[in-house]
Amino acid sequence: MGSSGPINGLISARDAGLVACQRCGQVHPLQTRYCTRCDGPLQSRDTESLQKVWAWLIAGMIAYIPANIYPMLLTSTLVERSESTIIGGVIELFDHGSWGIATIVFAASVLIPVGKFIAIMYLAISVQRQSAANRHERHKAYEVVEFIGRWSMIDVFVVAILSALVQLDTIATVNPGIAAVSFALSVIFTMLSAQAFDSRLIWDADRMQQ
Amino acid sequence: MTSQPAAMAQILSLALTAFIMMLAAISFPFLSLDAGGLHNATSVIDAILAFNDGYAFPLAIAVAFFIVVIPLVRLGALIYALGPLVREQKPRQGARKAFGLAERLRPWSMAEIFIVGVTVALIKVAGLAAVTIGPAFWAFAGVVVITVLKDQLICRYSIWEALDQSTD
Numbered sequence: 001m002g003s004s005g006p007i008n009g010l011i012s013a014r015d016a017g018l019v020a021c022q023r024c025g026q027v028h029p030l031q032t033r034y035c036t037r038c039d040g041p042l043q044s045r046d047t048e049s050l051q052k053v054w055a056w057l058i059a060g061m062i063a064y065i066p067a068n069i070y071p072m073l074l075t076s077t078l079v080e081r082s083e084s085t086i087i088g089g090v091i092e093l094f095d096h097g098s099w100g101i102a103t104i105v106f107a108a109s110v111l112i113p114v115g116k117f118i119a120i121m122y123l124a125i126s127v128q129r130q131s132a133a134n135r136h137e138r139h140k141a142y143e144v145v146e147f148i149g150r151w152s153m154i155d156v157f158v159v160a161i162l163s164a165l166v167q168l169d170t171i172a173t174v175n176p177g178i179a180a181v182s183f184a185l186s187v188i189f190t191m192l193s194a195q196a197f198d199s200r201l202i203w204d205a206d207r208m209q210q
Numbered sequence: 211m212t213s214q215p216a217a218m219a220q221i222l223s224l225a226l227t228a229f230i231m232m233l234a235a236i237s238f239p240f241l242s243l244d245a246g247g248l249h250n251a252t253s254v255i256d257a258i259l260a261f262n263d264g265y266a267f268p269l270a271i272a273v274a275f276f277i278v279v280i281p282l283v284r285l286g287a288l289i290y291a292l293g294p295l296v297r298e299q300k301p302r303q304g305a306r307k308a309f310g311l312a313e314r315l316r317p318w319s320m321a322e323i324f325i326v327g328v329t330v331a332l333i334k335v336a337g338l339a340a341v342t343i344g345p346a347f348w349a350f351a352g353v354v355v356i357t358v359l360k361d362q363l364i365c366r367y368s369i370w371e372a373l374d375q376s377t378d
Contacts, residue, residue, distance in 0.1 A: 023310055023313060023314065024310070024313075024366070024367075024370040025367055025370065026370070026374075037306060037370060037373075037374050038306050038307070038309075038310040038370070039306070039307065039310070040310065093333075093334070096337065098333055098334075101329075101330055101333045101334075104326070104330065105330060146317070149317075150317055150318075150320060150323060151323055151326075153276065153320055153323050153327070154323055154326055154327045154330060155327070156269070156273070156327070157257075157273070157277070157320075157323060157324045157326075157327025157328065157331075158327045158328075158330045158331045158334070159260070160257045160258065160260045160261065160273055160327070161241070161252070161257050161260075161327060161328050161331040162331045162334065162335065163260040163261075164252045164256040164257040164259070164260040165241055165243050165250065165252045165257075165331070165335065165341075166243065166250075166335060166339075167250050168243065168245055168246070168248040168250055168339075169248060171245055171246045171248055172245070172338070172339075175263075176260060176261055176266055176269075178265065178266075180261070180266065180269065181261075181265065181266050181268075181269050184269055184272060184273075188272070191317060191318075195317070
């Protein structure tokens with residue numbers, strides 16, 4: 001538990017000639033292709049994992065650019081029409097004095113996506129370089145990335161609710177902007193990127209060094 | 211620690227409750243807005259259809275899946291898979307597939323994130339107009355709380371084992 005040095009006396013399923021099902025935990029002989037319990041595909045290591053990770057990650061980063069440039073919300077009232085971007089929405093909330101909510105939106109729409117890009121890049125590069133440093137921390141980082149990524153969707157749902165709710169003909173209407181679509185795509189792509197990462201590759205790097 | 215059959219019965223009853231509350235959440239009015247003599251009521255379905263114009267249509271489908279379809283499918287699959295186990299009968303055909311599906315869809319079920327989004331939206335609107343919270347809002351919040359309770363009770367490996375043993 002929690003040891004940080006090389007793990008002596010412990011072998012991986014792969015070393016024992018076994019492969020564990022990623023979905024249900026059942027172990028099988030190495031050659032088995034499909035899990036006998038849940039029919040999930042079995043792969044001792046996903047050799048194409050990093051390719052998929054990079055592909056989804058780059059797609060996610062590209063989609064994140066228009067998400068920040070274009071407006072998220074189109075508001076028109078009696079007197080004016082305005083457009084607000086992700087950052088614009090956060091600044092508006094700060095100006096209204098809603099510090100807590102502004103922080104939540106900022107975290108969900110900026111800190112989490114950007115943090116996720118950096119974390120996935122770090123994980124992928126460290127596996128490619130077969131680094132043996134910070135294995136435990138990297139496993140934890142992966143868990144956090146996988147758990148927290150979906151929370152970025154908050155802003156998309158805010159846009160959905162606001163545009164459904166604020167439809168008061170002449171007084172005020174709110175409509176979704178194109179950025180909502182690219183932001184949602186960015187979140188979906190990075191979630192797929194995190195899911196494509198085979199965290200078992202982190203162990204392998206350290207085993208090859210021994 | 212709750213014993214296994216008791217835990218399964220609890221999980222099943224929570225899943226059933228959440229399923230029914232979700233149906234209520236999509237049928238009743240969710241929120242309504244009053245300002246300057248104008249009134250607009252919104253259901254969860256309306257929130258999904260907010261992205262209904264042209265280029266954003268795929269997003270409407272995605273949101274529908276994230277907040278309604280996937281949570282319902284997960285609950286339905288869980289009820290299907292666990293039902294017979296609670297009554298100590300043989301699992302239904304495809305029970306393992308159903309449970310596998312419920313597990314795999316887990317990251318894509320975003321009901322709880324939707325509720326946080328709604329809270330943010332409410333605070334944004336609160337200053338501008340009078341917002342009335344409808345029964346569907348509470349039903350949806352109930353679904354979220356019950357789903358959290360249910361997920362805490364589930365030990366996926368015990369369920370896999372139970373499904374495995376009884377089909378042999």
